[in-house]
Amino acid sequence: MFVHLIPIAAASGITKGFGIAVGGGLGAVGAGVGIGIIFGKVIEGVVRQPEMRDEITSIQWLGFALTEAVFFYGLVAGLLSYVLT
Amino acid sequence: MSKTQKVLLACFGAYIGIFVLLVVIYGFSQHKNNEFQIQNEFKLVNWVNLGVFSINRAVLYLFISAILTIVTMVWISGRMMQRPNKIQTAVEVLFSLMRNNITRGNMPDSMAAKWFPFIGTLFLFIWFCNLVGYLPLPTNSEQKFNLFGAHIPSFALYAATANISVPLVLALVVFFSFIIVGIRTQGPLGYLKSLIPAGVHGAMLFLIFPIEVISTLMRLLSLTIRLWANIFAGHIILLFLAGGLAVILGLQALGWFALPAGILIYLFELGLVATLQAFIFATLAAIYIAGAATHH
Numbered sequence: 001m002f003v004h005l006i007p008i009a010a011a012s013g014i015t016k017g018f019g020i021a022v023g024g025g026l027g028a029v030g031a032g033v034g035i036g037i038i039f040g041k042v043i044e045g046v047v048r049q050p051e052m053r054d055e056i057t058s059i060q061w062l063g064f065a066l067t068e069a070v071f072f073y074g075l076v077a078g079l080l081s082y083v084l085t
Numbered sequence: 086m087s088k089t090q091k092v093l094l095a096c097f098g099a100y101i102g103i104f105v106l107l108v109v110i111y112g113f114s115q116h117k118n119n120e121f122q123i124q125n126e127f128k129l130v131n132w133v134n135l136g137v138f139s140i141n142r143a144v145l146y147l148f149i150s151a152i153l154t155i156v157t158m159v160w161i162s163g164r165m166m167q168r169p170n171k172i173q174t175a176v177e178v179l180f181s182l183m184r185n186n187i188t189r190g191n192m193p194d195s196m197a198a199k200w201f202p203f204i205g206t207l208f209l210f211i212w213f214c215n216l217v218g219y220l221p222l223p224t225n226s227e228q229k230f231n232l233f234g235a236h237i238p239s240f241a242l243y244a245a246t247a248n249i250s251v252p253l254v255l256a257l258v259v260f261f262s263f264i265i266v267g268i269r270t271q272g273p274l275g276y277l278k279s280l281i282p283a284g285v286h287g288a289m290l291f292l293i294f295p296i297e298v299i300s301t302l303m304r305l306l307s308l309t310i311r312l313w314a315n316i317f318a319g320h321i322i323l324l325f326l327a328g329g330l331a332v333i334l335g336l337q338a339l340g341w342f343a344l345p346a347g348i349l350i351y352l353f354e355l356g357l358v359a360t361l362q363a364f365i366f367a368t369l370a371a372i373y374i375a376g377a378a379t380h381h
Contacts, residue, residue, distance in 0.1 A: 058186060058190075061361060061364070061365075062365065062368060064361070065311075065361050065362065065364075065365040066311075066365070068315070069307070069310070069311040069314070069315065072310065072311065072314030072315055072318055073310060073314070075314060075318055076310055076314050
């Protein structure tokens with residue numbers, strides 16, 4: 001899907017930054033979808049069972065941090081490609 | 086119109102006004118930037134050369150946070166009072182979070198009593214490392230500024246956890262402790278067997294077992310990168326929004342335009358990410374250690 005962009009990027013001399021852009025951007029897509037699902041489900045759960053609120057909140061932060069890290073995996077992969085090229 | 090609304094409107098007006106003023110003075114013309122290199126902000130310059138034990142800013146931050154952890158906690162525990170003041174209340178909230186949520190919530194009670202000092206120290210140390218990282222300290226010896234004749238290193242944000250070696254060592258300690266706990270409670274073969282999920286037989290074993298071993302090894306990598314990349318990326322974003330972007334692109338007005346976003350990100354990092362990452366690291370350590378001791 002993005003492969004056909006690489007020659008264009010190479011021609012304009014931005015190959016070094018391309019890795020960071022793809023890694024960071026696609027990582028942000030994944031983490032964004034995941035965090036949205038987590039908070040949506042938490043709202044749903046609290047509305048259905050308000051007495052479970054404290055327990056759900058503590059699990060929510062665990063899920064949030066685990067999902068947010070996915071963005072940084074993408075970013076680190078991008079930084080690696082920046083350093084290695 | 087109420088008073089707060091007026092103040093907010095005045096602030097917004099001043100923000101737009103200064104932005105327009107900067108655009109008028111400097112225009113949208115770009116200046117080529119050759120001096121400022123973004124990677125120099127995270128460069129480690131040796132201040133005292135001792136080979137492997139050289140002292141640079143990462144070591145300084147590590148020492149500051151280690152000393153802060155020990156001194157504040159010993160000081161507070163030494164002057165516990167019947168009627169707690171504000172600081173003691175805050176530390177007691179932190180203590181109950183560490184004991185009830187992190188350790189007891191994820192471990193059986195007998196293990197929780199044994200492992201609480203380790204998990205609690207891990208949490209406090211990472212928390213202090215992260216928090217010290219958001220204080221600007223004069224540590225950037227690459228660029229110095231002149232104050233009444235004294236050459237002072239410019240103020241910079243850096244954290245011990247923004248250097249990959251510190252999270253890596255912490256993750257290694259956790260990794261070896263859960264493997265040793267697993268081997269001591271179940272024996273070497275028993276521990277390897279306990280990696281296989283229940284209900285897997287026959288040919289599926291050859292597929293599942295390597296995946297489980299790799300996922301156990303990946304815990305080391307994911308623990309390290311989660312902590313390091315969160316703090317490091319937070320610092321890079323702060324650096325960009327607080328002026329780095331304007332310097333690199335050479336657009337003066339952009340620096341002022343991005344500043345409010347920088348302040349918001351700073352508050353987000355300080356209020357949520359610093360505590361959350363310490364919490365996650367300690368929680369996952371507790372989960373892994375408890376999981377290694379029980380057969381599943």
